[in-house]
Amino acid sequence: MRIDVVSIFPDYLEGLTLSLIGKAIDQGLLDLGVHDLRDFAFDRHRTVDDSPYGGGAGMVMKAEPWALALEHVLGRGPAPAEADSAADSQDRLGEGTGEAPRPILIVPSPAGEVFDQRIAEDLAHAQHLVFACGRYEGIDQRVLDWAGESFDVRPMSIGDYVLNGGEVASMVMIEAVSRLIPGVIGNPESLTEESHEDGLLEYPIFTKPATWRGHEVPEILLSGNHAAIARWRRDRRLERTAEVRPDLLAELSDLDAADRAVLD
Ligand code: 6GU
Numbered sequence: 001m002r003i004d005v006v007s008i009f010p011d012y013l014e015g016l017t018l019s020l021i022g023k024a025i026d027q028g029l030l031d032l033g034v035h036d037l038r039d040f041a042f043d044r045h046r047t048v049d050d051s052p053y054g055g056g057a058g059m060v061m062k063a064e065p066w067a068l069a070l071e072h073v074l075g076r077g078p079a080p081a082e083a084d085s086a087a088d089s090q091d092r093l094g095e096g097t098g099e100a101p102r103p104i105l106i107v108p109s110p111a112g113e114v115f116d117q118r119i120a121e122d123l124a125h126a127q128h129l130v131f132a133c134g135r136y137e138g139i140d141q142r143v144l145d146w147a148g149e150s151f152d153v154r155p156m157s158i159g160d161y162v163l164n165g166g167e168v169a170s171m172v173m174i175e176a177v178s179r180l181i182p183g184v185i186g187n188p189e190s191l192t193e194e195s196h197e198d199g200l201l202e203y204p205i206f207t208k209p210a211t212w213r214g215h216e217v218p219e220i221l222l223s224g225n226h227a228a229i230a231r232w233r234r235d236r237r238l239e240r241t242a243e244v245r246p247d248l249l250a251e252l253s254d255l256d257a258a259d260r261a262v263l264d
Pocket of ligand 1: 107108110157159160163165
């Protein structure tokens with residue numbers, strides 16, 4: 001998968017080169033390009049923002065630098081102003097010919113559709129994701145309208161709170177998506193027993209010692225009875241979900257009699 005990120009703070013994204021995502025990049029499972037929006041602002045001050053039409057607080061990101069940056073990411077644009085970021089997209093010239101699916105443009109915004117595990121799984125099948133990280137009050141709406149000619153445009157929120165810009169939200173979404181790419185997580189079974197994978201939160205986990213500061217590991221986990229352990233774990237998942245996320249439980253349609261017995 002190819003992922004491009006456009007931001008006025010490209011250094012933010014460096015955290016993605018650590019840990020498992022960094023390893024996926026090193027292994028060629030993920031090809032990550034980070035681009036500085038200011039490299040596509042060609043006036044003397046490299047201006048990327050201006051005051052909003054109609055008045056109001058704050059500043060709005062200007063359309064043209066975004067258009068140039070997104071064209072560059074598609075392999076269509078002029079080279080960016082700074083030579084040091086010119087190398088990062090040379091390999092994609094010629095992409096977009098034939099029947100390649102449209103790249104997906106994710107625009108992080110508290111006004112977007114709420115990102116969840118279902119969307120992460122959907123995006124993990126994409127060939128090319130582009131994240132447009134806005135700052136200030138956001139990006140001129142016409143950029144999103146114009147980008148619809150070349151991209152599937154998806155304004156996306158990571159939850160009901162406000163961040164200062166799209167960088168951290170993009171990192172959240174990139175981490176959630178890239179760990180679903182085959183090969184990124186060493187043991188794929190660890191993906192299937194997680195919270196949000198099947199609509200239930202995960203069961204509590206324990207490791208040695210069996211007694212720690214007077215707290216015991218539940219005895220059934222030491223029993224070796226795999227069927228009983230599986231039932232116990234499912235019961236804990238059901239209880240935990242009912243307690244902290246009743247909204248998730250209400251959406252489940254496949255609860256059987258044994259499941260309902262725990263919840264009553
Ligand atoms: Cl995606 N961006 C910003 N700026 N704030 C947010 C958000 C995104 N999701 C929740 N709050």
